[in-house]
Amino acid sequence: MTENELLFELIRSFKNIHEGADKVLEHHSPQALRQLVNLTLGPKNNSDEIASLINDYIKYSVKTGHKQYVNQLFGGYNETGVLGDVLATLMNTSMYTYEVSPMATLIEKEVVAKMNSYSGFANGDGIFTAGGSSSNNLAMLCARHQKYPDMKTGGLSGRKPLSAFVSDQAHYSFQKASYALGLGSNYLVSVASNELGQMIPEALEAAIEHSKARGEEPFFIAATAGTTELGAFDPIEPLAHIAEKHQCWLHVDGSWGGSLILSQKHRHLFSGIQKAQSFAWNAHKLMNAPLTASVLLVANPTILYEAVSADRADYLFHDHEDASFDLGKKSLQCGRRNDALKVWLAWKAIGDEQYEKNINHLMELAQYCAAFVEAHKDLELLSPVQTLNINFRFKAPEGIDANELNLAIRNQLLHEGQAMVNYCHLQGRLSIRLVLVNHQIQKSDLEQFFTSFVSTAKKLVAEVKI
Ligand SMILES: Cc1ncc(COP(=O)(O)O)c(C=O)c1O
Numbered sequence: 001m002t003e004n005e006l007l008f009e010l011i012r013s014f015k016n017i018h019e020g021a022d023k024v025l026e027h028h029s030p031q032a033l034r035q036l037v038n039l040t041l042g043p044k045n046n047s048d049e050i051a052s053l054i055n056d057y058i059k060y061s062v063k064t065g066h067k068q069y070v071n072q073l074f075g076g077y078n079e080t081g082v083l084g085d086v087l088a089t090l091m092n093t094s095m096y097t098y099e100v101s102p103m104a105t106l107i108e109k110e111v112v113a114k115m116n117s118y119s120g121f122a123n124g125d126g127i128f129t130a131g132g133s134s135s136n137n138l139a140m141l142c143a144r145h146q147k148y149p150d151m152k153t154g155g156l157s158g159r160k161p162l163s164a165f166v167s168d169q170a171h172y173s174f175q176k177a178s179y180a181l182g183l184g185s186n187y188l189v190s191v192a193s194n195e196l197g198q199m200i201p202e203a204l205e206a207a208i209e210h211s212k213a214r215g216e217e218p219f220f221i222a223a224t225a226g227t228t229e230l231g232a233f234d235p236i237e238p239l240a241h242i243a244e245k246h247q248c249w250l251h252v253d254g255s256w257g258g259s260l261i262l263s264q265k266h267r268h269l270f271s272g273i274q275k276a277q278s279f280a281w282n283a284h285k286l287m288n289a290p291l292t293a294s295v296l297l298v299a300n301p302t303i304l305y306e307a308v309s310a311d312r313a314d315y316l317f318h319d320h321e322d323a324s325f326d327l328g329k330k331s332l333q334c335g336r337r338n339d340a341l342k343v344w345l346a347w348k349a350i351g352d353e354q355y356e357k358n359i360n361h362l363m364e365l366a367q368y369c370a371a372f373v374e375a376h377k378d379l380e381l382l383s384p385v386q387t388l389n390i391n392f393r394f395k396a397p398e399g400i401d402a403n404e405l406n407l408a409i410r411n412q413l414l415h416e417g418q419a420m421v422n423y424c425h426l427q428g429r430l431s432i433r434l435v436l437v438n439h440q441i442q443k444s445d446l447e448q449f450f451t452s453f454v455s456t457a458k459k460l461v462a463e464v465k466i
Contacts (some may be wrong), residue, residue, distance in 0.1 A: 001051050009223045010054070011086065018056055018065030018077070019440075023417025025062040033060060049255030051439035053228050054294070066179050067438065067445040068452075073228070073285045076438025080349035081289040084342030095128070095336040096316060096328025108340035112295060115281055118261045126297040127330050128339045132255025133173035135280035135296040138308075138332060140164065140177045142278060142298060143220040143249030145307035150305070156182050163211040166221035167199035167234055169227040171253060175462050187202070187216060196386060197232035199223065201239060208246050221248045225270060225279075226257015229424045229433060231389035233257060236274030250276040255294065258388055259286030262352070263359040267388075277303075283343045286359065286388075286437055293339045304330035353445055358439040362388055365436050368443055378454055382431045390425075391431040394457040398462075403430035409457045418452045 028036065037056045038049075047409050063069060065077050069118060093101040095108065112126035129135045144151060144162065152444065156162075166174045178188040184398050189211060192203040196343050206220045223234035236252060240375070243250035252258075252273055258281035260266045261273075277300065283293035298304055309329045316334075326340045328334065347355070370385035373392045382391040394409060396402035406423065407430055413419045426435050434449070 003050065003332070004046060005208045006047075006051055006054060009370065014082065015065070016435055018063045019067065021063045021066055023063075024066045024068050024420045025414070025417050026060055027417060028060065050177065060168045062420060065438070065440075066420075066421075067441050068449055069438070070421045070434045070436065070441075070449065071420040073437060074291060075435075075436055076288045076440050077290060078439075081287075081342040081346035084345035085290040087263075088338040088341045091338075093338055094336060095324065095331070095338055095340075098322050098325035098327075099320075101338065104338040104341060107329055107344045108327060108338075109325075111340045111344050111347070112297065115295055118267075118387070119276075119279045119281075119299075121279070121297055121299040122274075123297050123301050123413075124297055125301040125304055125330070126295050127327065128336070129296055129331070131284075131292045131294045131334065132171070132253070132280055132282045133176060135255065135275050135282075136171065136173045136251070136253055136432035137177040137180055138296050138304075139222070139249075139251040139253075139278040139280060139298075140174070140181055140183075140220055141249065141332075142303045142307045144183075144298075145180060146249060146277075146300075146303060147217070147219040148246075149306065160215060160217045161187050162220075162221070163216040163218045164173070165187055165189045165191050165204055165207055165211075165218065165248075166222045167191050167193045167197075167224060169193050169197040169199075169225075169230065169232060170222060170224050170257065173226055173255075174222060188394070193234075196384065197227050197230035198436065199234040199239065201235060201242060203244050204239060208242070208248070209331070210394065218246055218248050220251065220255050222251045223276070224257075225252050225254035225273075226260065226387055227389075228256060229389065229426070230383055230386075231387035233269045233387070235272075236270060236276065240272045244275070249278070252276045252279045254278050255280050255282045256285055258282060260359055260387065262355045262364075263363070264285075264356065265360055266387075267365060274299075275354040286362070287343065287355065288344070288437070288439060289342050290337075291347055292326075294345050296383070308332055315392045339401045361439060362441075365441065365443065365446065366390060369434065369446055370451060372446070376450070378456070378457065379450070382426050382429055388436040390436070391426060392434070393432050394454065395431065397461060400461065405457065406430050406432055408460050409453060410454050412460065413452060416456075418456070419449050421449070421453075 023149040069075050116124040135351045178185045189205050189207050223236050223239045281295050283289040284291045362396045366388050369390045373379045373381050393406045
């Protein structure tokens with residue numbers, strides 16, 4: 001088969017590769033996998049060898065579109081989104097200037113405007129980034145620029161430390177952003193959350209006052225719309241008041257839960273978002289677009305340009321009447337993939353109404369899982385199901401450590417390729433974190449999951465394999 005034929009064959013069969021696979025994955029240790037595949041680079045390979053390597057890649061990859069893949073905050077796919085991503089690769093352009101990516105530029109602007117119609121940033125702007133972590137990082141940079149524009153040239157030295165505030169449930173990318181921006185993670189304040197994992201506004205206010213009393217300059221607050229472990233939503237409205245009072249930038253990290261805003265039924269979770277200054281929204285999670293498709297939306301239409309534009313790029317950004325369409329001036333990247341195309345094409349094919357139905361379907365499934373676990377004599381919920389994260393575990397019989405047992409169940413399912421589900425720790429208790437992200441999943445798939453989970457648990461208990 002030629003490479004061209006292989007490409008067509010892969011596109012023809014990719015759905016079946018994911019959904020038709022017996023197993024979610026064929027698990028091997030890194031050492032064993034190295035032995036199974038010829039990874040070494042050197043001599044030229046012929047097309048049969050290339051075809052065989054592609055088959056190996058497929059065989060040993062996790063099938064993230066499989067219905068028993070409920071492991072991470074992405075999964076499934078939408079076919080038009082895949083088509084858009086393939087098209088972006090085939091046309092292979094870069095998003096810095098209008099002249100090299102005319103269609104793609106207009107498409108990115110259209111997707112940003114559409115997303116801003118949900119965020120309520122009436123005159124807003126936005127840019128596709130390398131992922132939710134990058135969106136959070138860029139939001140913090142914009143916030144810093146707004147507070148002290150001269151830091152762009154003068155740097156941080158000789159100033160009061162700047163402090164930023166996130167909940168104790170926030171994503172670790174804020175820590176990375178604090179390193180990257182030179183703030184230091186000691187100045188990233190972790191604000192207490194309530195029993196549901198939502199930031200407590202009074203605790204935020206107190207933390208800001210303490211920071212000021214320590215001689216710091218508070219500048220940034222991030223609310224999370226869908227926390228990674230519990231799927232909790234911070235109360236945006238009261239946080240917006242506090243941000244305004246203390247002249248802080250309010251960012252909403254919707255990397256995980258942002259797409260819930262597509263549903264009128266669940267949009268109340270974002271109440272007050274129009275008062276925020278920025279919003280990170282990942283289409284590669286709940287909109288099932290291929291990785292990566294993340295957007296940072298901003299309320300101030302000039303802040304991206306002001307915060308990141310550089311003046312040593314005469315070779316790239318030329319003066320011309322359409323220069324305002326050169327998106328590269330608002331991005332931290334130079335060469336940049338066209339991630340907007342897959343989102344735009346999928347949105348064209350699916351439409352607002354179906355996206356809303358998809359979100360509502362997942363939210364209903366989450367409540368179904370909650371009821372299923374609660375009704376099952378061997379399972380227990382470790383936290384109320386708020387959105388799309390189901391935290392539960394198998395009740396260990398006396399004499400068996402529940403953390404060890406549940407970890408063993410999860411690993412056994414993974415090693416056998418039956419299902420892939422992740423875990424986290426909630427107050428020291430190992431919690432199986434099932435996430436609903438693939439819109440194709442139905443109740444029967446979840447029943448299959450719980451059946452495998454419980455029967456694996458019982459086998460392990462019987463064999464005392466832990
Ligand atoms: C709340 C939250 N923020 C940010 C991120 C980071 O997003 P990405 O994986 O696209 O970098 C995640 C990832 O799961 C997340 O759950």
